[in-house]
Amino acid sequence: MTLSLQGKRGLIMGVANERSIAWGIAKAMAEAGAELAFTYQGEAFGKRLQPLAESLGSDIMVDTDVTDDASMDAAFATLKDRWGTLDFLVHAIAFSDKNELSGGIASTTRGNFKTSLEISCYSFIDVARRASEMMPEGGTLLTLTYQGSNRVTPYYNVMGVAKAALESATRYLANDLGPKGIRVNAISPGPMKTLAGAAIAGARRTYRHTENNAPLRSNATLEAVGGTAVYLASDAGAFTSGEIIHVDGGYHVLGMPQPDNLA
Ligand code: NAD
DSSP states (O other), rough: OOOOOOOOEEEEEOOOOOTHHHHHHHHHHHHHOEEEEHHHSSSHHHHHHHHHHHHHHHOOOOEEEEEEEEHHHHHHHHHHHHHHHEEEEEEOOOOOGGGGSSSSSOOHHHHHHHHIIIIIIHHHHHHHHHTTTOTOEEEEEEEOOOHHHHOOOOOTHHHHHHHHHHHHHHHHHHHHGGGTTTEEEEEOHHHHHOOHHHHHHTTHHHHHHHHHSSTTTTOOOHHHHHHHHHHHHHHHTTTSSEEEEEETTTTTHHHHHOOGOOO
């Protein structure tokens, strides 16, 4: 059993900048010896990604919009061309209209419901199918979720519904792909200061609340999430599949805030 990713090749989807959870995971995986390729969404994110990817010795970067089949076809064709096979994939992608990440869920529009579920859940099913075709020897698929999937979290609204669907998809994919030796898991970090995280109303208060109340009295770090991803993609995690692993300082076990923080 080893935590090394030496000799393994993986695709990282969802680095927007150096605060992205996908970037924390990429750094940890590269440190563990993995060879990485990246997808990014559009030219502006591509410019930010380039020096980051190069700093990890990666020269495979593909502009990919997960809502566009042609773009997805091209991304996986590029990867197949360069590498042939794949050992792991990290899906760190989610989206909802910022205007609907405040107020209540009853205001969710049909359009944003469809977009949120498509980008935040369907895209994982889509990449799982494509990636699994490049994993003849087995592999690992990882996605990122949040506990707003099963506990009401103010303003998380339709994203909570999307994450519940994503967690369910993780279990179904784990079952479908298990016979091929492919493990499918989700990491559930506590709130983190990223571009996507900042789009949710009251983000700063949520962040402060978790720091003051989580059993470990701290928010998740990029390093902590990265370490968990390395474990899941490595041989040390060889018998874990269909799991939702919390990296939230234990916050998810609480039934009430700590006594000092009760109103
Ligand atoms: P981020 O903004 O850095 O990353 C989100 C990524 O999604 C961006 O790179 C963006 O380009 C990509 N994306 C959105 N729509 C896309 C599309 N159509 N095609 C391709 N890419 C698209 O934010 P993050 O917080 O690092 O988010 C990564 C994942 O972690 C998300 O699934 C998010 O829900 C999850 N997560 C975040 C937190 C948090 O507090 N930040 C907590 C738990 C889980």
